[in-house]
Amino acid sequence: MKKIFFILSLALVSCFNSNTDKTPEEKAKENLTTFYFIRHAEKAADQGSDPELTEKGKKRAEQWVNYFFLKDLDHVISSDFKRTNATAAPLAKAKNLDIEIYDVRKVTGTSLLETYRGKTVAVYGHSNTINAYANELQSDRVYKDLEETDYDHFFIVRIDKDGNSNAVMESIDFMEYDN
Template sequence: MKLKTLCLSVAVTFAATMSAAAFDSTFYLVRHAEKQADHNPPLTEAGVKRAKAIAEKLKGKKLNAVYSTDYTRTLQTAEPTAKQHKLDITKYDPRKLKDFAVELKNLEGTYLVVGHSNTTPYLASLLIGEKLPMLNEKQYDRVYIVHIDNDGKASLSMDYTEPRTE
């Protein structure tokens, strides 16, 4: 009887440890590229070029998935990268970023997440645990790179796409 209890205890402890373990993950978070002035606008010519530049930047990476909100501008920004990596675009709800951040933290691998000027820095903040400034309406070039190591420690680095914007 004691052996059975001991085995059960070890199994429960192992399962709890595995479910609490963090995975080595990298997230590339970008705002959609330049958009036209409209309610649900498509990208401008400059935006199409920037979307292609994002795909080029991620060309050598092995992406596990591409995430985007369900807006024309974000989907068009994600499309070249998804196509290049032969991935479907998975849509997420920008109104539920806290839940989405928890979901992302439980993933292992490399991901592109396309959002908006207000949601992209906020999602990066949720992933790293510190507040980041919002983007202004003219900033399209930021690439937030969030790395979460096997111990669950998150770090942030920044990259940019050309042309640089302010």
């Protein structure tokens, strides 16, 4: 009986001490929501309103895995289009996550925040949606729709537990391989 009591006491003490072992950065991260708003990769021009990715687009989708290699990620979400799903698929597979589908006609930046508060999320969307989500979640900058040929820019929005936000527009020049 004393042995069981000792083990339970030890377990209880370790539970109480687990949070004190965290660094200030780890504690801050627990209260931080981070969105990566990413446009789908290059799409085929001759396939109607729901085209597949081009070969270049498939390579770009694979390269997002490299960008996120050392980053923690809790969710990968995508609009319900072939091109966004195909862009999100390599990252979801690499991170062992399912692709969660959202409806671009219903989702807002606010609804994303309500659903994913405290998480780090890669959101795959479109040239006229990812900027809108970033704009809604921050107030220090207004981002325009991406140009139809712009596949390099994406947005990172971080929101702390008090609702303070920071948004940046980033650009990645992915390597092109000639095969």
